[in-house]
Amino acid sequence: MKTINLSLNNPAFQDERFRFSYIFAQDDLKTSLLLSGLIYPPWGIEEKKGKFILVSGWKRVVVARELGWKEIPFLVIQETKPEIIWVKLIAENKAHRQLQMVDKAFIIKKMLKMGISRERIKKGICSLLEIPPLVEWISFYEHLAELERETIKVIAAKNLPEYIVRLLFDYAQEERQALIPWLEHLSQNKIKEVLENLQEIALRDQLRPAQIISAFRALEGDRKGEKDLARQAEKWREHLKEKRFPCFQATFLKFQSLLKEINWPPEIEIKPSPFFERNDLRVSFEFTNENELKHMASKLLTLSQNKKIKQLFFGKSPKK
Amino acid sequence: MNFIEKVFVVAEAYSYPLTQRILNQLQLKPQIVSGTEEVRQEIAGEEDIIKKGKKILVLDISKAKFIKPCPCTPVYLGCGYLVINADLNCPLDCSYCILQSYLDQPWLTVFVNQDQLAQEISYWGHKRKGYFRIGTGELGDSLALDPLTQRSRDLCQMFFSYPQAILELKTKTTSIDLILKQKCLPNVVIAWSLNAEEIAHREEKGAPPVKDRLLAAKEVVKKGYRVAFHFDPLIWYRNWEEGYGQVVEFLMANIPAEKVAWISLGALRFPPQLKAIIKKRFPNSLCLTQEFIRGLDGKYRIFRPLRVEMYRQVMNFFKASKRYQKVKFYLCMESAEVWNEVMGEKKRSERGICVFLSRPLN
Numbered sequence: 001m002k003t004i005n006l007s008l009n010n011p012a013f014q015d016e017r018f019r020f021s022y023i024f025a026q027d028d029l030k031t032s033l034l035l036s037g038l039i040y041p042p043w044g045i046e047e048k049k050g051k052f053i054l055v056s057g058w059k060r061v062v063v064a065r066e067l068g069w070k071e072i073p074f075l076v077i078q079e080t081k082p083e084i085i086w087v088k089l090i091a092e093n094k095a096h097r098q099l100q101m102v103d104k105a106f107i108i109k110k111m112l113k114m115g116i117s118r119e120r121i122k123k124g125i126c127s128l129l130e131i132p133p134l135v136e137w138i139s140f141y142e143h144l145a146e147l148e149r150e151t152i153k154v155i156a157a158k159n160l161p162e163y164i165v166r167l168l169f170d171y172a173q174e175e176r177q178a179l180i181p182w183l184e185h186l187s188q189n190k191i192k193e194v195l196e197n198l199q200e201i202a203l204r205d206q207l208r209p210a211q212i213i214s215a216f217r218a219l220e221g222d223r224k225g226e227k228d229l230a231r232q233a234e235k236w237r238e239h240l241k242e243k244r245f246p247c248f249q250a251t252f253l254k255f256q257s258l259l260k261e262i263n264w265p266p267e268i269e270i271k272p273s274p275f276f277e278r279n280d281l282r283v284s285f286e287f288t289n290e291n292e293l294k295h296m297a298s299k300l301l302t303l304s305q306n307k308k309i310k311q312l313f314f315g316k317s318p319k320k
Numbered sequence: 321m322n323f324i325e326k327v328f329v330v331a332e333a334y335s336y337p338l339t340q341r342i343l344n345q346l347q348l349k350p351q352i353v354s355g356t357e358e359v360r361q362e363i364a365g366e367e368d369i370i371k372k373g374k375k376i377l378v379l380d381i382s383k384a385k386f387i388k389p390c391p392c393t394p395v396y397l398g399c400g401y402l403v404i405n406a407d408l409n410c411p412l413d414c415s416y417c418i419l420q421s422y423l424d425q426p427w428l429t430v431f432v433n434q435d436q437l438a439q440e441i442s443y444w445g446h447k448r449k450g451y452f453r454i455g456t457g458e459l460g461d462s463l464a465l466d467p468l469t470q471r472s473r474d475l476c477q478m479f480f481s482y483p484q485a486i487l488e489l490k491t492k493t494t495s496i497d498l499i500l501k502q503k504c505l506p507n508v509v510i511a512w513s514l515n516a517e518e519i520a521h522r523e524e525k526g527a528p529p530v531k532d533r534l535l536a537a538k539e540v541v542k543k544g545y546r547v548a549f550h551f552d553p554l555i556w557y558r559n560w561e562e563g564y565g566q567v568v569e570f571l572m573a574n575i576p577a578e579k580v581a582w583i584s585l586g587a588l589r590f591p592p593q594l595k596a597i598i599k600k601r602f603p604n605s606l607c608l609t610q611e612f613i614r615g616l617d618g619k620y621r622i623f624r625p626l627r628v629e630m631y632r633q634v635m636n637f638f639k640a641s642k643r644y645q646k647v648k649f650y651l652c653m654e655s656a657e658v659w660n661e662v663m664g665e666k667k668r669s670e671r672g673i674c675v676f677l678s679r680p681l682n
Contacts, residue, residue: 136367163596170603204557204609245611248623275613276624279657 003041006074008065012044012052017114018089019058020106022149023156029063038064043075045085052076056089082114083124090128101144101165102156104129108138109145143169150180158188167195175209182233190237197240212243251276255312262306265299279313321346321468323411324428325375328352328359333381338432338469342379345468356380359427370601373426374411382406382431387440390458393589393653395616400674402444403458406431406471410461412492413525415602416553419459421594428460430469438478445482451678457490457511466495473502483507486581486678488548492527494536504544509581511548512537514571516563519555523605530567534574541579552586552652554630556622557606561633568637577643582677585634586652587627589619616655624658631662648677 006012042057052074054061064072079085090107093099099107107129111121118138126133131141144155144165155165168176179198183191202209216239220232242249255272264270268285283300287293303309327350333339334352343350353359359378366372386405392398408429409419431437444454456462456475466472472489479487483506489499490511499510512533515523520530527533537547549571551564588610590598598605615621622630631651638644650673651659659668 134365134367200609203604204606245623247611247626248613251623251625274616277613277616277621277657278655 001075001077003073003075005071006052007071008061008069010052012054012074013061013065015053016058017053017110018044018055018085020103020110021059022106023102023153024059026059026063026066029059030067033060033063033067038072041073041075043077045079046076047080055085056092082111083116083120086111086116086125087128090125094128099129100156100159101141101162102152104131105141105144105152108141112138112142140166148173148177151176154180154184157184158191160188160191164188164192164195167192167199170199171195171209175213178210178213181229182236185230185233186237194237194240197244201240201243212240248275258308258311262303262308264303268296268299281312321465323375324348324377324468326351326362326377328356328362328376328378328427330355330378330380333379333432336379336381336432336434338430338434338474339379341470342377342430342432342468346377350379356425360425363426368601369426370420370597371413373409374413374428376427378425378427378429379432380429381433382436385440386431386437387444387454393617393619396653396655397651397659397668397673398670399650399652399677400452400670402452402454404437404454404456404475405459406437406456406475407460407465407469409459411464412461412527414492414527415523415525415598415605416555416588416590416594416607418590418594420597420601421591423459428465430465430471434474434478441478441482441485445479445485448484450675451484451486451680452674453486453488453678455488455490455511457488457513461491461493462489462511463491463495463499464493466498470498472498476502476505476508479507480505488581490548490550492524492533494528494532496536496540499540499545500543506546509546509548510537510540511550511581513550513552514567515551515553515555516557516560516567518559518563519557519606523555523602523607531570534567534571537571538574541575546579546581547575548581548583550584550586550652551634552584553588554585554627554634555588555606556610556626556630560630564630564634565637568634572638572641572644577641577647580644580647582648582650583638584650584652585631586654587622587630589615589621589653591619595620628658628661631658635662650677 038060040057042054042060044052044054044056047053054074055077061072077088079088086107090099093103108121108125111125112118118135121138122133122135126137131137140162144152147155147168151168154160155168160168171179179194183194186194198209198212201207201212216236219239220235255276259270268283271282271284273280273282285296287296324346327343327346327348329339329343329350329352331352331354356378359376363369363372363376382405384405387402388405390398390401390403408425408431409423409427410417411428444452456471463472475487475489479485486507486509487505488509488511490513492513496510514530514533517530520527537549541547554560554564557563588607590607592614595608598607610620611623611626612620613623621627635649638647638649649663651662656668660666
């Protein structure tokens with residue numbers, strides 16, 4: 001092992017065969033480098049005499065370039081077998097951070113590109129990456145690394161779990177590109193909800209997701225468009241919910257409008273059974289003395305005499 | 321039974337007569353194992369272990385009780401049914417099948433210690449004086465493995481002495497050869513799970529068309545058996561009324577009402593963990609497109625007004641026939657509210673439903 005100084009223009013820093021960090025926040029690293037310099041130099045191998053290849057430290061190199069540095073120290077290790085180099089690289093990274101799903105995807109992609117077989121990855125690398133040693137999982141990560149950059153960025157930024165990433169796989173590239181600006185503004189749970197609802201509506205109505213997206217855009221266009229993407233994302237989510245659960249949404253709205261119609265007082269809370277699964281309704285109100293209790297009870301009595309109140313009771317038996 | 325690729329016999333189970341009968345039929349060299357852990361290792365690396373499991377047969381002995389009260393589902397109304405867990409899992413591959421998430425052993429298991437099963441049947445036969453319903457179709461199809469196991473014949477023999485026990489053999493198959501060959505017992509009911517033909521074609525992989533099932537039912541009726549039908553799970557799709565209507569029409573045209581022991585209706589429901597499995601194994605399944613809510617038991621269920629609409633409509637199809645108006649209908653795993661909405665207001669209990677369904681019509 002030896003340390004040398006290498007110009008940042010050296011071809012060692014152009015060969016990306018071991019690079020797997022493409023998406024990361026540069027600002028913190030910039031501050032750190034400005035404060036204390038390069039405490040841990042990047043390391044690599046000497047492929048041929050005088051021909052170096054950077055293995056670990058890509059983020060530091062990218063930021064050092066941004067800072068206008070000309071030269072950095074470079075640690076050269078004596079190893080030539082790619083699989084062993086990967087093992088060292090993964091172990092070193094794992095020692096100081098948790099590898100993200102996107103990191104693992106690029107590691108697998110690069111290993112496959114170097115000719116390391118799926119079988120070798122399954123046996124020697126999967127456990128190191130803490131993923132199930134199955135070819136299907138290797139394919140999953142390979143697929144992830146092939147996604148367009150905007151989608152990968154959202155997966156990394158939102159730390160999306162495997163289930164949601166698989167949902168994204170089910171969409172065509174142009175559909176994902178149409179969805180990403182909205183998904184960026186939603187939480188993980190809402191992203192899952194949107195992707196599932198859209199897919200399920202498409203399957204039920206025998207449409208392509210792109211057609212549903214276009215129909216929503218046309219509708220929004222007629223309403224003079226919403227420039228705020230976060231609000232638009234929320235509207236899109238609501239729109240899908242209505243389309244996905246039309247009967248439930250209609251029932252819920254009918255219930256709400258009936259409460260308005262009979263002037264249900266806001267100080268008395270009324271709740272149907274969850275999802276109207278049972279007939280019972282629950283009312284609750286607060287009172288601090290006898291008079292308040294009498295007052296509320298009298299309000300309820302008046303409400304109970306309203307003819308329309310019957311419509312609140314959901315289930316009806318068939319006529320005999 | 322050429323779908324079976326491998327047979328494992330747990331050493332303890334080897335000497336049982338049923339094991340020998342099955343091995344003679346199969347003509348596959350069995351692998352003798354000390355326990356099912358070795359079977360698990362066999363399929364561990366498979367991408368779709370559920371699919372693979374359907375090609376592996378394990379002959380084992382049951383250390384648990386064979387007969388148990390049907391667990392039904394919490395909060396909703398049960399029907400007092402008893403289940404016989406003699407075979408576990410099913411070679412058919414229905415998208416909505418609960419067994420995909422319910423069983424932790426994905427292979428087909430046949431429990432061969434029928435001596436214990438006979439003892440348990442005797443116990444329940446002596447314990448219950450009134451009529452009661454009991455069946456094998458809970459954790460597997462009652463007849464799918466019958467050509468291999470001849471279990472139906474053994475069960476009929478075991479139930480011969482207990483006429484108050486109504487044995488139901490529930491299937492989606494047309495494996496009725498053995499049923500037709502044996503003497504018909506009045507306390508044996510052969511039942512079919514039915515669906516709209518489009519749903520069966522799309523969601524019930526490996527199962528015969530619904531018309532074929534009904535023609536098999538017709539054969540069984542000719543032999544003298546009573547039959548039952550389960551429209552379960554009812555699945556909402558475009559043209560569902562037409563689809564279910566056609567099946568009911570064909571059923572009524574081929575099966576005399578007086579030979580129908582009961583008909584059940586149940587809308588699609590499943591525990592949340594099954595959704596990911598369906599999505600992975602059957603990405604185009606209509607089960608994923610239902611208007612689901614979370615039921616009182618935590619399971620996904622179709623929103624109540626929609627399931628009530630389906631129940632009422634299917635019942636109306638039957639009510640078009642005067643003869644079918646007398647048939648006993650019941651709802652599987654439904655709330656008292658939904659029973660009332662579909663069948664009319666009445667105070668109902670599990671005991672009442674159990675008695676209503678078990679007692680003979682005449």
